[in-house]
Amino acid sequence: MEIRRILxxxxxxxxxxxxxxxxxxxxxxxxxxxxxxxxxxxxxxxVLTRGKxxxxxxxxxxxxxxxxxxxxxxxxxxxxxxxxxxxxxxxNPVDLQKELNNLLNALIARNKNYQYLxxxxxxxKQASSSIVVYKECKDCENEIxxxxxxxxxxxxxxxxxxxxxxxxxxxxxxxxxxxFGNVNFARxxxxxxxxxxxxxxxxxxxxxxxxxxxxxxxxxxxIRSTDVLRHIGIFGSTGSGKSNTATLIANELSNKxxxxxxxxxxxxxSNKLSDYTIYNYRNLYKINPLKFNDIxxxxxxxxxxxxxxxxxxxxxxxxxxxxRKDKRFRLTDMLDVLKNTEDQSNWMREVKYALARKLYxxxxxxxxxxxxxxxxxxxxxxxxxxxxxxxxxxxxxxRLRKLYGLFLLKxxxxxxxxxxxxxxxxxxxxxxxxxxxxxxxxxxxxxxxIRKFGVGLxxxxxSPSSISSAVMKNTNxxxxxxxxxxxxxxxxxxxxxxxxxxxxxxxxxxxxxxxLSAPNTKTPLLIKIxxx
Numbered sequence: 001m002e003i004r005r006i007l008x009x010x011x012x013x014x015x016x017x018x019x020x021x022x023x024x025x026x027x028x029x030x031x032x033x034x035x036x037x038x039x040x041x042x043x044x045x046x047v048l049t050r051g052k053x054x055x056x057x058x059x060x061x062x063x064x065x066x067x068x069x070x071x072x073x074x075x076x077x078x079x080x081x082x083x084x085x086x087x088x089x090x091x092n093p094v095d096l097q098k099e100l101n102n103l104l105n106a107l108i109a110r111n112k113n114y115q116y117l118x119x120x121x122x123x124x125k126q127a128s129s130s131i132v133v134y135k136e137c138k139d140c141e142n143e144i145x146x147x148x149x150x151x152x153x154x155x156x157x158x159x160x161x162x163x164x165x166x167x168x169x170x171x172x173x174x175x176x177x178x179x180f181g182n183v184n185f186a187r188x189x190x191x192x193x194x195x196x197x198x199x200x201x202x203x204x205x206x207x208x209x210x211x212x213x214x215x216x217x218x219x220x221x222x223i224r225s226t227d228v229l230r231h232i233g234i235f236g237s238t239g240s241g242k243s244n245t246a247t248l249i250a251n252e253l254s255n256k257x258x259x260x261x262x263x264x265x266x267x268x269x270s271n272k273l274s275d276y277t278i279y280n281y282r283n284l285y286k287i288n289p290l291k292f293n294d295i296x297x298x299x300x301x302x303x304x305x306x307x308x309x310x311x312x313x314x315x316x317x318x319x320x321x322x323x324r325k326d327k328r329f330r331l332t333d334m335l336d337v338l339k340n341t342e343d344q345s346n347w348m349r350e351v352k353y354a355l356a357r358k359l360y361x362x363x364x365x366x367x368x369x370x371x372x373x374x375x376x377x378x379x380x381x382x383x384x385x386x387x388x389x390x391x392x393x394x395x396x397x398x399r400l401r402k403l404y405g406l407f408l409l410k411x412x413x414x415x416x417x418x419x420x421x422x423x424x425x426x427x428x429x430x431x432x433x434x435x436x437x438x439x440x441x442x443x444x445x446x447x448x449x450i451r452k453f454g455v456g457l458x459x460x461x462x463s464p465s466s467i468s469s470a471v472m473k474n475t476n477x478x479x480x481x482x483x484x485x486x487x488x489x490x491x492x493x494x495x496x497x498x499x500x501x502x503x504x505x506x507x508x509x510x511x512x513x514x515x516l517s518a519p520n521t522k523t524p525l526l527i528k529i530x531x532x
Contacts (some may be wrong), residue, residue, distance in 0.1 A: 025439045065140050077133025078115075079148050085162040089263075098161035100129075106158050107151070114147055123181045127286035128180035131164065185447055204520050207252040209245070209479070210512075210529040221527055223477055223518045228426055229451040230519065231474055232458040235492065236481025241512045242460050245479055245529050246428050248271045249458065250387060259423050260387040261412065263405050265431035267393030272532070277382075280391035283296070286373040289407045290329040295320055298408055300442040305402045306358040311351045315341070316359075327342040331362055331371055361400040370395070370404050379415040383423060402434055406442075409435070413446060414455045424454040432459035433466035449473045477518045479529075482509040496524055 066436065068077045072223060085096040096360050107116045111172055117132040133148060148166070155162055167179045191210075205222035212221050223232075232249070236242045250260045250273060262276075279285040289298055299319060301306050303313045319337045328337075338356055343349035352394060361367050381390050390408060395401040409427065416425060429435060436459065447457065447470055461467055464488045472495055483489050483506045493503045496517050502524055506515070517524040 016376050048506035066169050067169045067251055075138035076134055077144055078132055078139050079144050079166055080130055080132045080169045080177040081164040081166045081177045083129045084165055085182055086161045086163055094161045098499040099162050103155055115255055128182055130177040130180050197239040210527045212525050212527045227477055227519045229456040230476035231456055232477040233462050233475030234479045237462055237484050241529055242481055243268050244461055247532055253426050254387050259383050262389045262428040264389050264391045267391045269389045270391055276387035276389050277385045278389045278391055279466045280395040287376055288371055288373040291376055297442045300440045302405045304438050304440055304484055305399055312355045315351055315355055317378050335363055361397050364424050368399055406435055413450050416455050420453055426456045426458055428458040430460050432461045433463050436468050436471045437466050439468045439470050444470055447471050464491050480515040498524055
């Protein structure tokens, strides 16, 4: 029995007892005992029903604040609550804004039948916020109450210092709350960028990328081909327009006499660049890394991709050195030398068989096919073509795909460093975080030295945080499409010294929009990339 039912019962009994005393129909000392018994039983009843009673009272108060609007025979029902932040006096300050964001993110994933409206009031003294929960329905108080209870339970978990207190709504056209909490909330979802001033308009370019907005007019802009050798970084989430930007740059440079070669991780460029020569499983470009000059680079590449330990790297060095001495350059020869390596000690036996397991991708049918060239092909044949796409997507084993891509990079860049051809080269590397996620001597040399020999890198990645710091530091042209990850956004902000308005726009850029930072720009610019 609830308190509101118990209380009248005890009031009636007490009244009867008092009447009996007044009429001298019962001794007063008996009344005293009866009153004590009544008090004890009343208190006991409260204890037993306290939880249910409080819940009932709370639900009654909340139910009173549920509103229903009749808008041209279309009914909308809901409830408003002020948002209150709770701070404990003797505790460290709580990040209430972060907790509120956690709650809102949780609401985003909830039932789409309900709408959640955050209202922020600025009254000249302070900003405060409320939430309105509503849906199209009539006579649905229980549903609204159930949803509000669910939100309260969610808040307890994701935002324990945020209190949602139901309040009445105003009688104006919109259901505005009559009270607001003490947590400030304001978020600008639509970013309006300031137009650059005249002195920031870029006219010194010969590779047009797209347009920027200046005084409500579109002004073409781009980058200089002479800056390409200082390396390009194109970053952005999947579907943000990275490959369109890379294709645009490839076409522009090809028309200006550059050699362009693309390491195509997912096989996207075969259709985009139909006039380029495509190397894939039907037209395989075979190489033999055992015939490369620099044995240290071979060990670095194999060691990093296959995650070899130092003892395993040393054993691999001994094996390749023996092969060179014996003028044996087939993968099967490497396997033979490894098998015949003495392993009398347990330590050597463990190193030997662990190395064999890690080298296994090289000895598969596809590994043997990729690295089976008797003599490495003449790169001069590649330079006579308009452009080259190495489609790597047919290589299912990811480590083998990485090895093949890195060995191609080494083979091509070694040729340029040794022969210094007249035509400059741009190497476009898709999903570059798969190749440049670690720092080693080969990567450092590649990024810092090859531009002296007429080679520029264009690294494309959706994850700047996965690119080695040396590579990020040496990309002097950066084209940044929409980025969602906070870690990636912070890395790009720090590397470009982005102003607050551009930093806040990073995750809100539309497809094809990008922030351009290049040596010929005085400041990072927001541009719309031209679509091919």
